Amino acid sequence: MITLLAAPLALAPAIAPATSAAAVAPRASLTDIESDVMCTSCREPLEVAQSPQADSERAYIRGLIAQGETKSQILNNLVAQYGTAVLGKPPAHGFNLTVYIIPPAILVIGAGILAFTLPRWRRRTRAAARAPASSLPELDAEDAQRLDQELSRFRG
Amino acid sequence: MPARKLAYYSPFMRRFAIPAIALGVAVALLALLAFGVAHQGTSSSIDAKVARGDYPVAPGARMQLPILGSSGHESLADFRGKVVVINVFASWCGPCVAEAPILEQEERQLVKHNATVLGVTYLDNSSDSEQFVRQHGITYPVVRDVNGNFVRGFGATGVPETYVINRQGRIVALTREQLAGNWLQQTMTRILAQSA
Numbered sequence: 001m002i003t004l005l006a007a008p009l010a011l012a013p014a015i016a017p018a019t020s021a022a023a024v025a026p027r028a029s030l031t032d033i034e035s036d037v038m039c040t041s042c043r044e045p046l047e048v049a050q051s052p053q054a055d056s057e058r059a060y061i062r063g064l065i066a067q068g069e070t071k072s073q074i075l076n077n078l079v080a081q082y083g084t085a086v087l088g089k090p091p092a093h094g095f096n097l098t099v100y101i102i103p104p105a106i107l108v109i110g111a112g113i114l115a116f117t118l119p120r121w122r123r124r125t126r127a128a129a130r131a132p133a134s135s136l137p138e139l140d141a142e143d144a145q146r147l148d149q150e151l152s153r154f155r156g
Numbered sequence: 157m158p159a160r161k162l163a164y165y166s167p168f169m170r171r172f173a174i175p176a177i178a179l180g181v182a183v184a185l186l187a188l189l190a191f192g193v194a195h196q197g198t199s200s201s202i203d204a205k206v207a208r209g210d211y212p213v214a215p216g217a218r219m220q221l222p223i224l225g226s227s228g229h230e231s232l233a234d235f236r237g238k239v240v241v242i243n244v245f246a247s248w249c250g251p252c253v254a255e256a257p258i259l260e261q262e263e264r265q266l267v268k269h270n271a272t273v274l275g276v277t278y279l280d281n282s283s284d285s286e287q288f289v290r291q292h293g294i295t296y297p298v299v300r301d302v303n304g305n306f307v308r309g310f311g312a313t314g315v316p317e318t319y320v321i322n323r324q325g326r327i328v329a330l331t332r333e334q335l336a337g338n339w340l341q342q343t344m345t346r347i348l349a350q351s352a
Binding site for chain 1: 188248
């Protein structure tokens with residue numbers, strides 16, 4: 001009796017870490033990993049790539065999933081096998097930094113230019129709209145006479 | 157005071173500063189594009205040099221590459237004094253499968269003349285490459301180019317590609333296609349005769 005009760009108790013610590021580890025790192029799926037990696041020969045995301053190398057890469061990932069590796073372990077393994085070119089998002093160092101710096105920099109510069117120029121354009125447009133008619137240069141007598149003649153011709 | 161400063165500079169800013177910033181950004185982007193293009197494959201320049209007999213020094217000769225199925229490393233420099241046929245391959249590549257027996261047969265001849273084939277796996281995982289080596293009974297040394305840094309120096313654009321390096325460490329022949337006909341045999345006969 002004691003033995004029967006003791007057996008599940010003895011197994012409990014062994015089961016508990018496995019359960020908590022599974023909770024921390026969910027089982028990896030091919031669909032999830034495919035969207036984060038590239039077919040290195042065709043330079044396309046693996047999820048859309050159709051080539052012998054893409055098939056080989058998928059088979060390799062399936063093998064790692066079957067071995068119970070987590071997504072991050074699989075990504076590390078893929079980098080060790082195929083180099084950093086296998087990652088959809090290149091690591092942020094060296095020349096790759098440009099991928100992370102340039103697009104936001106362009107956005108910031110563009111926003112800065114707009115922030116600088118838009119208020120000026122709006123101020124100028126409002127000022128022009130508010131300008132009284134008297135601020136326009138007056139016609140001299142000769143031009144005023146010509147304008148009256150032209151207008152009278154249209155009025156019939 | 158800052159308002160007065162802005163008022164003082166604003167005609168200048170309006171006329172020159174914004175176009176200058178836009179121009180600067182455009183120039184920077186063009187420079188980046190030029191840098192990227194310049195660091196692309198050097199295949200055409202190597203091919204042209206080899207074709208006109210101006211044999212370039214093999215790049216990355218001192219690059220240490222992991223030996224397939226081993227924890228050791230090997231570099232092209234370790235073969236200095238030998239004629240080396242570098243064959244870039246991957247297990248998933250159909251033409252590479254077709255080439256394997258040709259290269260193995262050539263290797264048996266080359267060892268008699270202080271020459272060797274050196275297989276370089278590229279865009280492939282090590283377990284598949286090892287299986288490929290076993291399946292095709294490959295006896296010549298095989299190294300892995302994980303990041304492609306070694307083969308990129310040769311302007312490799314894919315697999316298979318084959319480069320012949322003479323005893324002085326220069327590229328004397330290459331093909332960027334599947335080995336066909338007697339290309340390898342004829343090329344090696346010529347190169348071994350020249351370096352005898």
